Amino acid sequence: MTERFTGSFTQQEPIPDEGIEAALDVMRSGRLHRYNLAGDEVGETGLLEREFATYTGARYALAVASGGYAMSTALRAVGVRPGDHVLTNAFTLAPVPGAIASVGAVPVFVGVTEGLTIDLDDLAAKAGQAKVLMLSHMRGHLADMDHLMAICREAGVTVIEDCAHTMGAAWNGVPSGRHGLIGCYSTQTYKHMNSGEGGFLVTDDDEVMARAIMLSGSYMLYGRNGTVPPAEVFERVKYDTPNVSGRMDHLRAAILRPQLRKIDAQCAAWNARYRVVEEGLRGTPGLTLVKRPEAERYVGSSIQVLLLDWAPEAVQEVVQRCLGRGVELKWFGGAEPTGFTSRYDSWRYAPSEPMPKSDRILRGILDMRLPLTFSLEDCALIARIIRAEVGAVWQEKAA
Numbered sequence: 083m084t085e086r087f088t089g090s091f092t093q094q095e096p097i098p099d100e101g102i103e104a105a106l107d108v109m110r111s112g113r114l115h116r117y118n119l120a121g122d123e124v125g126e127t128g129l130l131e132r133e134f135a136t137y138t139g140a141r142y143a144l145a146v147a148s149g150g151y152a153m154s155t156a157l158r159a160v161g162v163r164p165g166d167h168v169l170t171n172a173f174t175l176a177p178v179p180g181a182i183a184s185v186g187a188v189p190v191f192v193g194v195t196e197g198l199t200i201d202l203d204d205l206a207a208k209a210g211q212a213k214v215l216m217l218s219h220m221r222g223h224l225a226d227m228d229h230l231m232a233i234c235r236e237a238g239v240t241v242i243e244d245c246a247h248t249m250g251a252a253w254n255g256v257p258s259g260r261h262g263l264i265g266c267y268s269t270q271t272y273k274h275m276n277s278g279e280g281g282f283l284v285t286d287d288d289e290v291m292a293r294a295i296m297l298s299g300s301y302m303l304y305g306r307n308g309t310v311p312p313a314e315v316f317e318r319v320k321y322d323t324p325n326v327s328g329r330m331d332h333l334r335a336a337i338l339r340p341q342l343r344k345i346d347a348q349c350a351a352w353n354a355r356y357r358v359v360e361e362g363l364r365g366t367p368g369l370t371l372v373k374r375p376e377a378e379r380y381v382g383s384s385i386q387v388l389l390l391d392w393a394p395e396a397v398q399e400v401v402q403r404c405l406g407r408g409v410e411l412k413w414f415g416g417a418e419p420t421g422f423t424s425r426y427d428s429w430r431y432a433p434s435e436p437m438p439k440s441d442r443i444l445r446g447i448l449d450m451r452l453p454l455t456f457s458l459e460d461c462a463l464i465a466r467i468i469r470a471e472v473g474a475v476w477q478e479k480a481a
């Protein structure tokens with residue numbers, strides 16, 4: 083009998099009961115805006131900022147409306163101006179070049195390796211073209227951050243990390259988001275914490291955080307944020323930093339706080355699922371697993387494999403056959419961006435020179451979500467289905 087998977091790749095876990103209760107309390111209070119605080123109450127948003135700063139080890143954390151907003155705010159806070167060039171990954175998703183374009187800057191794309199990380203040789207070659215790197219840890223793959231930071235230090239490039247897929251991950255024991263000047267995170271519904279929409283920006287830098295708080299829309303109430311740089315820093319920046327509203331509200335903060343308390347256990351649960359799929363696919367002819375370096379502590383909330391040098395029609399056939407058995411794979415090689423796939427040549431507002439080495443890799447990437455609503459048995463079944471269908475198409479090709 084042909085096995086079929088019947089679960090949903092977009093089904094997240096429910097919000098913890100504690101979060102639902104806290105959200106109800108916020109709604110009963112009527113005070114949803116982050117600066118609507120009774121007396122000297124800190125409020126859910128401020129408390130979340132303190133807890134997220136502690137979790138990441140950063141001096142400051144700012145809770146905002148989305149991950150994309152965190153990135154554009156980070157760019158503004160480090161002084162990126164219209165027309166400036168900003169380095170970023172060729173393999174990432176639309177909000178990343180979008181954040182760069184939103185401040186009028188111009189993305190300069192850097193290639194991708196078979197490890198699905200930014201190509202450090204290409205980065206070194208292009209480092210002279212920009213003062214800022216918006217580094218996307220796309221699908222949770224961390225580059226050699228020691229090497230990357232050395233390249234950027236040498237070239238005088240400021241690093242902003244897009245940690246939308248790496249909340250809970252680390253390189254050589256240093257959390258993702260803590261290598262560069264600023265770390266940006268998303269709490270959009272498919273991320274490691276779920277508030278529907280939302281995000282964070284973390285930094286140790288007084289002036290960057292003062293600017294970010296002003297940018298997010300503080301109405302001069304910045305003293306009431308959860309983590310606040312010294313008052314004299316605000317005096318320096320407050321008159322020349324525009325308000326570009328994008329705050330988080332208490333309702334979202336309320337549902338995130340209990341999720342943050344259990345994030346480590348969640349990451350372990352993702353990795354257990356990741357390893358079952360990885361083991362189930364190991365040795366599949368024609369399929370390359372992505373090697374995870376020793377120094378990387380990853381969070382396997384999704385898995386990617388490569389069908390390198392396959393004809394596009396054959397990859398498409400694998401995708402269709404898997405879908406027919408209930409397994410949704412996203413392919414980054416399609417001519418048109420669909421759903422959550424896209425790549426550097428999809429963003430026509432930001433033309434790039436061709437990158438044939440990267441194109442070869444992008445054409446081979448298959449990507450799959452691993453929501454925590456999947457059991458380990460589900461993961462084993464999914465791996466069996468992919469293995470069988472890749473094998474069948476591979477044999478057809480060989481015949």
Ligand SMILES: Cc1ncc(COP(=O)(O)O)c(C=O)c1O
Pocket residue numbers: 148149150151174175177178218219220221244246247268269270279280281
């Ligand atoms: C790689 C990456 N960076 C940033 C973001 C931005 O997050 P948000 O959707 O919260 O704006 C996303 C969201 O999908 C993403 O996938």
